[in-house]
Amino acid sequence: MSFLEPIAVYAGSSVLRQTYKVLLETEYMPAALALGQLEAKLGNRQKSELALDKLNDLYVRGSMFYIPGHARELIFAGLNDIDGCLNSLEEAYAQRCDWLIRC
Numbered sequence: 001m002s003f004l005e006p007i008a009v010y011a012g013s014s015v016l017r018q019t020y021k022v023l024l025e026t027e028y029m030p031a032a033l034a035l036g037q038l039e040a041k042l043g044n045r046q047k048s049e050l051a052l053d054k055l056n057d058l059y060v061r062g063s064m065f066y067i068p069g070h071a072r073e074l075i076f077a078g079l080n081d082i083d084g085c086l087n088s089l090e091e092a093y094a095q096r097c098d099w100l101i102r103c
Contacts, residue, residue, distance in 0.1 A: 029055065029067060029071065032051045032054040032058070033055065033074065033075070035051045036051025036055070036074075036075040036078075037051075039051060039078075040075050040077075040078025040079045041078045045079060048075055048078065048079055052072060055067050068092055068097045069089065069090070069091030069092030069093070069094070069097055070089070070092040070097050070099040071099075072084070072091070073085050073088035073092060
């Protein structure tokens with residue numbers, strides 16, 4: 001069972017909405033990644049794309065110097081976006097992303 005499944009049960013709760021708001025306002029890449037993957041699994045394409053935008057924004061603004069391609073791949077996989085997924089995996093390979101070895 002994925003860690004996202006229990007969270008999905010509470011997707012409509014006010015606690016999750018407040019947590020979502022706080023996490024999107026942070027400069028923490030794993031938070032944006034987890035939210036993007038969760039929203040993709042829930043079928044909320046717009047919100048998962050917002051998380052992708054957050055990841056890109058963190059990189060462009062210089063808050064993060066490295067965003068692994070594998071991070072984006074997880075969101076694209078949740079969206080069933082094969083092209084985005086493969087492009088992100090190629091990016092991760094070019095980066096020599098160690099996450100590819102762990103998976």
